[in-house]
Amino acid sequence: MTDAADNEEETRGHSLWPIGFAIGVACILIGLVVSWPAVLLGAAITIVSGVLWIREAAGTHGPVDFAAGDALDGGTPSPALAAAEGQHLETHGRAGFLTLATIGLGGVIGAAVTLPSIGFAVLPSFTGEGIETNPVDLGPLENFPEGMFVITTFIGSKDQGEVSRRTAYIRNNGLSAANDPSFTIIYSRCVHLGCPVQPNGPKFEDKMVTYRDVTLTPVQPAGFGCPCHGGAYDTEGNRTAGPPVRSLDRYAFSIVDGNLVLGKHFSVGTVEGTAADAKISRYGQAYPGVHVDGLERWLYPIPVPGA
Ligand code: FES
Structure with missing residues (x-):
């Protein structure tokens, strides 16, 4: 793998969007107890971090750096550069797909586990269930x-x-x-x-x-x-x-x-x-x-x- 690919792998390994996403979710949960503005702030942080995380995982990367001496003037790239680019595209295409699939599957499982619990815990407060109001x-x-x-x-x-x-x-x-x-x-x-x-x-x-x-x-x-x-x-x-x-x-x-x-x-x-x-x-x-x-x-x- 080239230096450019190594550098990019390092950058992807230090992404801050998952941390932002986690902070947003924590903010929402705390906000449910403390105040609605905190819920809105948490939702905004979660959505922004989530979108940027997905964009990053999907492989919205900058151009691959060319090594000094490679042809940049329309000439034919060296065989070594062509091989590195091919490997780069194949690796990140597959990695991006697997990352997205993992995030998506994790999200579906997380929602399936947490939403019913949250619904049972929170909804009765908003529907008035269990409150006798009939004379x-x-x-x-x-x-x-x-x-x-x-x-x-x-x-x-x-x-x-x-x-x-x-x-x-x-x-x-x-x-x-x-x-x-x-x-x-x-x-x-x-x-x-x-x-x-x-x-x-x-x-x-x-x-x-x-x-x-x-x-x-x-x-x-x-x-x-x-x-x-x-x-x-x-x-x-x-x-x-x-x-x-x-x-x-x-x-x-x-x-x-x-x-x-x-x-x-x-x-x-x-x-x-x-x-x-x-x-x-x-x-x-x-x-x-x-x-x-x-x-x-x-x-x-x-x-x-x-x-
Ligand atoms: S003092 Fe605890 S339920 Fe009444």
Whole structure:
């Protein structure tokens, strides 16, 4: 092989485009967690590096250097130069093809392995899958004695049936200062890792009533506790101990024809005050473990759509 071919092999061995490509992919993955601008930047780096890498691999090279003394004026090249050029073209044609085939096959296998995983992990956040947004009729207001919590279980999704049964702790607060009915409706899912929190206090199971597929059991909690890692909350759902990162989630509500109707599920930063006077810092629905306020919320910039 000639010096020119050797030099070119060396140059091809030190290509920086694969490194740029890898940086771009890393940027995209980090951006999915941190911010969309980082995803766009990563995509740009990946595309540019990938295109230039492919162009380089495809053999878009400069002219072959001629050795001093070879004919450059239209004369006949020496036999040695002709042989070197022939070998150069054959080698790089085959090498280029193999490189492209390897990259292409690697890309197809990589996409086949990673895309389904990414889809299953990320898409539910964008489709709203698993989020109950349908109103649920919980029955007549008389089933909710004023000032007392009621353990309420209900079917979150008619399509999914019993598997979607949820629990909420509901307290009828009477009328607010504006003369509107007030209810505190706390979702039982712990905001650490999602275990079901329990009311700390006596249940009155002999007073349980049912309405359609809703069960209602009065309870007198001093707070709520999570059996998994010791998370504790007060009766407004504020975290008082343990690893949970925010207050317990709540449900909105409405009154329809004298019945309490469960509305959208939302997340809560903190609650100031109590019962009808509570001031709730309300956020879109967030998964357990996700901070919704304070400095830490910048670590979780992607909200759950549809909440
Ligand atoms: S899941 Fe409740 S404290 Fe960990």
